[in-house]
Amino acid sequence: MKPPHFNVSPYSTTSSFSSEGCCVSLRNVGLNIGERTILKDITHVFPGGKWTCLLGKSGIGKSMLLRAVLGLLSSPGRENVQCTGDLHMDHPGGVHRAAAYMAQQDLLLPWLSVRENITLGAKIRGLNLSVSDHDRANRLLEMVGLSDRMNDLPNSLSGGMRQRAALARTLWENRPVIVMDEPFSALDALTRMHIQDLASDLLDGKTVIMVTHDPIEAVRVADEIVLLEGTPVTLSQPIPVTTSRPRSLDDANVFKLQKQVINRLMSENANVQTRD
Amino acid sequence: MFRPAIRFSSVGVAILVMWHLIVIITDVPPYILPGPIAVLNAVLAHTGVLMENALVTIIEILAGVMLGVLIGGATALSMVYFRPVHGWLMPVLVTSQAIPVFALAPLLTLWLGYGLASKICMATLIIYFPVTATFYDGLRRTEPGWIDLARTMGGSSLSILRHVRLPAALPAAASGIRVALAVAPIGAVVGEWVGSSKGLGYLMLHANARLQIDLMFAALLVLAVTGLVFYFAFDVAARRVLAWQPQ
Numbered sequence: 139m140k141p142p143h144f145n146v147s148p149y150s151t152t153s154s155f156s157s158e159g160c161c162v163s164l165r166n167v168g169l170n171i172g173e174r175t176i177l178k179d180i181t182h183v184f185p186g187g188k189w190t191c192l193l194g195k196s197g198i199g200k201s202m203l204l205r206a207v208l209g210l211l212s213s214p215g216r217e218n219v220q221c222t223g224d225l226h227m228d229h230p231g232g233v234h235r236a237a238a239y240m241a242q243q244d245l246l247l248p249w250l251s252v253r254e255n256i257t258l259g260a261k262i263r264g265l266n267l268s269v270s271d272h273d274r275a276n277r278l279l280e281m282v283g284l285s286d287r288m289n290d291l292p293n294s295l296s297g298g299m300r301q302r303a304a305l306a307r308t309l310w311e312n313r314p315v316i317v318m319d320e321p322f323s324a325l326d327a328l329t330r331m332h333i334q335d336l337a338s339d340l341l342d343g344k345t346v347i348m349v350t351h352d353p354i355e356a357v358r359v360a361d362e363i364v365l366l367e368g369t370p371v372t373l374s375q376p377i378p379v380t381t382s383r384p385r386s387l388d389d390a391n392v393f394k395l396q397k398q399v400i401n402r403l404m405s406e407n408a409n410v411q412t413r414d
Numbered sequence: 415m416f417r418p419a420i421r422f423s424s425v426g427v428a429i430l431v432m433w434h435l436i437v438i439i440t441d442v443p444p445y446i447l448p449g450p451i452a453v454l455n456a457v458l459a460h461t462g463v464l465m466e467n468a469l470v471t472i473i474e475i476l477a478g479v480m481l482g483v484l485i486g487g488a489t490a491l492s493m494v495y496f497r498p499v500h501g502w503l504m505p506v507l508v509t510s511q512a513i514p515v516f517a518l519a520p521l522l523t524l525w526l527g528y529g530l531a532s533k534i535c536m537a538t539l540i541i542y543f544p545v546t547a548t549f550y551d552g553l554r555r556t557e558p559g560w561i562d563l564a565r566t567m568g569g570s571s572l573s574i575l576r577h578v579r580l581p582a583a584l585p586a587a588a589s590g591i592r593v594a595l596a597v598a599p600i601g602a603v604v605g606e607w608v609g610s611s612k613g614l615g616y617l618m619l620h621a622n623a624r625l626q627i628d629l630m631f632a633a634l635l636v637l638a639v640t641g642l643v644f645y646f647a648f649d650v651a652a653r654r655v656l657a658w659q660p661q
Contacts, residue, residue, distance in 0.1 A: 205562075208562075208566050210562055210565060210566070235568060237566060238566065238567075239562065239563055239566040241559050241562070241563070243557075243559055245557070245559045245560055245563045247560065247578065247581070247582075248658045248659070248660075249581050249584075249656075249658040258564075258567065258577075259567040259568075261573075261577055262564050262567045262568065262569035262573055262574070262577055262578075263567065263568050263569065263573070264573055291657075291658050293658065293660055311567065317566075
């Protein structure tokens with residue numbers, strides 16, 4: 139058995155953190171849980187400052203790929219998890235200082251107020267909030283429209299408000315890379331559209347890696363769409379989307395692209411069924 | 415807040431009335447079952463003695479709960495953070511439950527003497543397992559997403575423990591402490607029965623031997639009221655601290 143090794147390169151050797159954003163590269167990343175191969179030889183570069191959507195059916199390993207990007211795979215107490223390969227981010231602080239995480243569940247801590255949740259990172263890192271930190275929190279609360287609810291507990295908020303608070307918390311971390319795992323899929327259609335627009339606006343210039351199972355969401359907000367196919371999973375060539383975000387669904391090009399993506403996913407599904 | 419108080423007092427009054435009726439209807443002699451009025455009279459007549467002994471029992475209960483919660487909490491934490499500890503400690507814990515704590519009472523008196531120590535040890539032992547089990551469950555069931563989030567924020571495992579896992583385990587800890595408060599008096603009183611010179615358990619045995627059945631019931635009543643006061647005081651405090659919990 140190979141010993142687990144997952145090199146999280148702390149420093150860039152290829153390029154420094156530039157105005158084009160922080161690019162994230164995976165080289166030969168593999169993941170085994172017990173006897174099962176989840177990821178094998180994944181090599182991909184997520185371009186800096188762009189929004190990449192990873193699209194694939196559920197259970198294919200999308201979330202595991204994100205955990206690899208976040209450096210969360212080698213968790214203590216999970217001896218049967220084996221990771222191989224390299225993860226590199228063009229950021230002097232390494233992975234744990236470069237990426238902020240937003241999940242499908244808002245993950246707001248129910249005992250902290252909305253405001254305390256947004257600045258949670260400082261508390262976790264054992265830092266006191268500076269005046270500018272407070273200002274930043276206030277500005278973000280205003281941007282996501284929660285200024286009047288900042289002292290409330292999360293349980294008193296609606297699903298959309300909670301996810302907006304989670305978005306503000308992600309932004310407050312002020313990281314160049316944003317990793318999102320189906321962040322809007324638990325919301326109703328209208329709320330989802332609204333928060334997609336908001337996120338598209340606020341996350342401009344960041345390197346966003348978002349997993350979704352919703353092709354419509356992908357074509358609305360992505361700069362690049364990558365399809366996840368097969369077992370163990372492989373990544374397709376990126377499908378570029380060049381028009382400006384967020385896109386309206388009645389745009390003819392968007393409609394065409396959406397159809398193309400859905401067809402591709404459907405044929406993948408059919409292949410799997412005939413193989414089975 | 416108000417309604418439970420009304421419900422409790424009306425149930426209490428109903429029990430007293432029934433008790434009174436049973437005594438009148440069956441005409442049972444007072445040395446077998448004294449009526450509620452006789453017991454209340456005994457409480458008034460022996461207030462000094464009752465309070466003095468109640469204080470001893472209360473100290474035993476509170477010290478037992480505090481020690482049990484501290485040791486149980488520490489055990490639960492070490493089981494969560496050091497997996498080998500869990501593997502080795504769990505069988506020991508479960509086996510220890512196979513020995514009735516009551517059977518240990520004479521031994522504890524032999525080892526620790528007639529004073530407070532043996533009773534505090536009894537109370538601690540009797541609550542140790544339920545407290546450890548609820549704390550452990552609470553710590554283990556922390557939403558894994560919260561821990562992932564805190565790790566991406568650059569948290570050390572100590573700061574994740576302090577800011578995420580411990581607060582998240584508080585509701586479970588509160589139910590563990592609630593059980594402890596209800597069970598600890600049993601340990602204290604059994605300890606007093608086996609060998610002591612103070613405390614409500616001692617007073618009950620003493621009164622029983624002298625056929626002062628009304629005093630025995632009075633001690634029992636004081637014990638019950640003490641238990642209720644502890645339980646409700648804790649309940650009110652826990653509700654305030656855990657107001658964030660969805661009801």
